[in-house]
Structures are given as C-alpha cells and as structure tokens.
C-alpha cells in the first residue's frame with residue numbers, strides 16, 4: 001500500500017514539472033490610435049483582458065493552463081468608439097519553449113469585416129494567406145486538411161511570430177471576435 005502511494009506521488013510530481021515547462025498562452029492584440037474599445041466582455045472564464053493607451057489597445061490573453069492540444073473555440077466582444085480599421089494580431093505569449101506554438105483557425109468577426117479568417121485564400125504565387133502579414137515564417141502556414149479546424153489551412157504562431165490583419169469596424173457597433181486555438185508541440189529539429 002505504501003509503495004503505491006509513493007508511486008502516485010512521483011507520477012504527480014513528474015506531471016507537475018512537465019506542465020510548468022509547458023508555458024505558452026494565447027495572446028490577441030487589437031490596436032487603433034483613434035478608436036477606443038469599450039464594453040469588453042467574454043462568455044469564457046478563461047479569457048482575460050488588459051487595456052492600454054486609454055482603451056485604444058486591447059490585449060486578450062488565455063493562460064497556458066487553459067490550452068488544449070485539441071481545437072477549442074473562444075470569443076470576446078467589444079464596442080468601438082469610432083469607425084476605422086483596427087489592427088488585430090493573433091500570437092503566442094512571451095517566453096515559451098522553442099518547440100511550442102499556438103495554432104489558430106476559423107477566425108470570424110461578427111459586427112466587423114475580417115477577411116480570410118480560415119487562411120484558405122492565397123494570391124497567385126504568394127506564400128502568405130491573403131490579407132495576413134506579420135513575423136511568421138512560411139513553414140508556420142500549415143496545409144493539412146485533417147489537422148485544420150476548417151478547410152485545409154491553419155497557422156502556427158509564437159510571440160514575435162504572429163499573424164495580423166486590419167479589420168473594418170463601425171462606430172458603436174459591437175464586435176464579437178471568435179477563434180479556435182490549440183497548443184502544438186513540434187518535435188525538435190534534427
């Protein structure tokens with residue numbers, strides 16, 4: 001009996017230290033110098049908000065503790081004070097181990113215009129999904145219909161290697177951003 005308890009304790013410690021290393025969260029950043037984003041809310045308990053620049057920058061974070069290796073939907077809502085193009089970036093949080101990524105797919109904006117949120121459209125001869133740019137590399141655009149949340153393409157991101165686009169918002173029209181994320185661990189390069 002004592003032996004079994006010891007084994008269980010050891011197992012628990014091992015899994016604890018593994019999850020402590022597993023530290024990458026989801027970070028979505030919205031920015032427009034002219035637009036104040038207010039009435040920020042979410043129906044998910046795992047989403048947290050931070051507003052900067054007097055409400056003109058909104059950081060939306062999901063802690064690593066709540067990330068799954070399967071696709072999980074999240075959403076949040078805000079109301080813009082003016083019409084304009086809000087820059088939105090989807091990425092991972094700071095300080096993650098090298099082989100950890102946050103995958104995004106099926107991004108939609110109700111009440112705003114966000115283009116190519118499933119990353120399926122490409123201009124001829126261009127490696128990036130249409131309307132998306134940022135610090136990500138070509139190999140972070142994954143074409144794999146079994147692993148994509150929708151269609152056949154999704155993106156892997158990290159801090160400094162996110163995907164960004166401009167979305168058109170209308171004054172006082174609430175916007176709900178919905179997205180699917182999953183945590184992806186890549187085998188180290190040989």
Ligand SMILES: [Ca+2]
Pocket residue numbers: 105106117118119120148149150151152153154
């Ligand atoms: Ca897709």
